[in-house]
Amino acid sequence: SGALDVERIREDFPVLEREFDGTPLVYLDNAATTQTPEHVIDAISDYYREYNANVHRGLHHLSQEASIAYEEAHDRVAEFIGADGREEIVFTKNTTESENLVAYAWGLRELGPGDTVVLTEMEHHASLVTWQQIAERTGADVAYIRIDEDGRLDMDHAREVIGDDTAMLSAVHVSNTLGTINPVADLVDLAHDHDALAFIDGAQAVPNRPVDVEAIDADFYAFSGHKMAGPTGIGVLYGKRHLLDSMEPFLYGGDMIEKVTFEESRWNELPWKFEAGTPSIAQGIALAEACDYLDAIGMDRIARHENELAQYTLERFAEFDDIETFGPPAGEERGGLVSFNLESVHAHDLSSILNDYAVAIRAGDHCTQPLHDKLGVAATARASFYVYNTREEIDVLVEAIDDARQLFG
Numbered sequence: 001s002g003a004l005d006v007e008r009i010r011e012d013f014p015v016l017e018r019e020f021d022g023t024p025l026v027y028l029d030n031a032a033t034t035q036t037p038e039h040v041i042d043a044i045s046d047y048y049r050e051y052n053a054n055v056h057r058g059l060h061h062l063s064q065e066a067s068i069a070y071e072e073a074h075d076r077v078a079e080f081i082g083a084d085g086r087e088e089i090v091f092t093k094n095t096t097e098s099e100n101l102v103a104y105a106w107g108l109r110e111l112g113p114g115d116t117v118v119l120t121e122m123e124h125h126a127s128l129v130t131w132q133q134i135a136e137r138t139g140a141d142v143a144y145i146r147i148d149e150d151g152r153l154d155m156d157h158a159r160e161v162i163g164d165d166t167a168m169l170s171a172v173h174v175s176n177t178l179g180t181i182n183p184v185a186d187l188v189d190l191a192h193d194h195d196a197l198a199f200i201d202g203a204q205a206v207p208n209r210p211v212d213v214e215a216i217d218a219d220f221y222a223f224s225g226h227k228m229a230g231p232t233g234i235g236v237l238y239g240k241r242h243l244l245d246s247m248e249p250f251l252y253g254g255d256m257i258e259k260v261t262f263e264e265s266r267w268n269e270l271p272w273k274f275e276a277g278t279p280s281i282a283q284g285i286a287l288a289e290a291c292d293y294l295d296a297i298g299m300d301r302i303a304r305h306e307n308e309l310a311q312y313t314l315e316r317f318a319e320f321d322d323i324e325t326f327g328p329p330a331g332e333e334r335g336g337l338v339s340f341n342l343e344s345v346h347a348h349d350l351s352s353i354l355n356d357y358a359v360a361i362r363a364g365d366h367c368t369q370p371l372h373d374k375l376g377v378a379a380t381a382r383a384s385f386y387v388y389n390t391r392e393e394i395d396v397l398v399e400a401i402d403d404a405r406q407l408f409g
């Protein structure tokens with residue numbers, strides 16, 4: 001369980017060869033999307049080259065091959081996150097759609113006046129806006145668990161906010177802005193103590209660390225393929241079987257039915273009840289390949305690698321008194337990202353200067369505008385890491401920031 005062989009891993013990612021005006025790409029925007037290894041690229045092209053067909057279990061060889069590969073991809077994802085089986089794994093477009101599926105298919109029917117949806121102040125818009133709007137439409141209330149000055153969740157406040165009026169808790173596992181790793185099993189326990197359901201947003205967790213949804217005991221858990229070395233266009237909603245069984249479909253159409261007459265329709269079995277129409281077949285198959293790729297590296301080692309790079313970034317930034325960082329202090333484990341601001345340079349200006357050095361970071365609100373309001377900043381710059389990043393790349397980042405400082409200083 002030693003360190004990652006980063007140089008070996010980098011050979012798997014063709015895009016890392018890119019140069020801009022002769023300057024090698026330094027890709028530090030992995031919380032937005034990760035790059036794609038040959039293994040996953042091949043899985044997609046092999047599908048289109050060798051067994052492209054629709055997956056409604058047609059009566060011909062290609063459709064049978066495609067159907068089996070697509071269905072078994074659900075089994076592989078279930079295994080990757082410690083779920084029981086394919087019945088608990090719905091393929092969606094992304095984390096955002098997974099959140100909306102539950103908000104519409106469960107929330108619209110189950111929420112009403114007197115109910116409260118509890119969120120955290122660090123929620124991504126995918127959950128915050130979704131539950132805010134569904135609560136408004138159903139007359140339910142929304143309450144927010146506070147964060148402390150270091151960007152940790154205030155668990156004393158969580159115990160105050162989560163009560164018998166709580167119907168749903170929706171919380172992020174790892175913050176895409178702060179890097180904070182939330183105690184999701186404790187949060188789920190708190191929700192269950194008050195007979196509330198718990199939805200965990202794992203977009204920044206499943207790609208980066210071991211996740212066992214049964215140990216967490218989440219009722220729903222969501223993540224995206226493109227953040228875990230997989231393709232865009234595929235996401236996952238994990239749901240406890242009895243809940244998915246009890247829910248009405250989110251989208252209607254072909255494949256999600258068992259029997260249709262002019263008068264009524266009966267639904268297909270899980271998870272197909274929630275997969276209407278022709279799905280992202282190649283992407284689903286490629287997601288299973290991404291699970292294999294990451295497991296071969298080891299999720300524990302990935303989490304350690306990312307934390308080490310985040311700690312190194314904090315250490316380098318601490319050499320300067322004009323860089324403000326956000327999230328837990330140095331030394332405290334965090335997800336593989338650091339949001340920061342350079343005094344005298346707006347995050348957008350900084351990111352465009354870094355781009356002149358072929359350093360790719362993100363600048364803005366990272367779809368957490370309420371959190372930025374709470375932090376008292378309009379925007380932040382964010383460096384985020386994955387399996388192919390190195391300390392040397394962080395040194396390039398620091399040098400480019402120094403040049404920006406000189407330019408604007």
Ligand SMILES: Cc1ncc(COP(=O)(O)O)c(CN[C@@H](CS)C(=O)O)c1O
Nearest residue numbers: 031032094095096124126176203224367
């Ligand atoms: C915690 C969290 N929750 C949900 C999402 C949405 O994932 P989608 O695949 O776009 O649906 C994201 C994606 N955050 C990107 C785009 S804003 C970022 O740059 O941070 C996320 O980080």
